[in-house]
Amino acid sequence: MFTTGRARVLRWAAAIGIALSSTLLTAGVADAAPMVTLGGGSGVYVEQLDGTNSAAECTLTAVGYDRENRLVALTAGHCGEVGARIAAEYTRSGGIGVIANKDDYFDWAVIALDPDRVLPTRQVGPSVINGIGAGPRVGDIACKNGRTTGYTCGPVWETNETFFRSQVCANHGDSGGPVLLGDRLIGMVVAGQEFELGPVTIDMQPCKGAGDLLHTPEIATTISSVLADIDASGGVGAGFRPF
Structure with missing residues (x-):
């Protein structure tokens, strides 16, 4: 993708x-x-x-x-x-x-x-999922919870219907982690991406944890697109609703 x-x-x-x-x-x-x-x-x-x-x-x-x-x-x-x-x-x-x-x-x-x-x-640690939310807008502060870097937040840089790029902190093992706006699930952490500044691409290091401000931006799939694709598959998980 x-x-x-x-x-x-x-x-x-x-x-x-x-x-x-x-x-x-x-x-x-x-x-x-x-x-x-x-x-x-x-x-x-x-x-x-x-x-x-x-x-x-x-x-x-x-x-x-x-x-x-x-x-x-x-x-x-x-x-x-x-x-x-x-x-x-x-x-x-x-x-x-x-x-x-x-x-x-x-x-x-x-x-x-x-x-x-x-x-x-x-609820796992400080994050609570009370429902599904719409995708974020540029400038929103999103938060994620991962087994490696824990609960961290950062601004959203780019959005479209299927994914968004943000500065939430993530690293190896955080794959799959929920991305939230408040108590609404909006995305899933799937990848890191080099930082792009106009024609210049900067290969930054993965985030080490909370407080690490200079790190690779993260890519998350929007949960709406994920759930739509699961529904289209018609298999286990179709019609998913959070507990």
């Missing part, structure tokens, strides 16, 4: 000393509790199906229900392939879900969650 900029490169589990095993991605001895609370901004491990025995760190956009009343979550499509198993990061609880639907062009994935293992929540 994006012909400029760069897709967000995910950090792998091996980089933080986490090796895949049956106890991480399935219900078993790794589970600290029978239920896991998840919402937009929660970190997850996503099994990689390329034979590397590794997992990607990503962030959930939101948790809710589809038109069949299945409990589902949204995240970025480049986090994993259909069939990939999911584990909750903060408890390392496996057996909670699997990617059931995705699209590479609009870069979304739908995770089918186990309702016997997952408790949905509207």
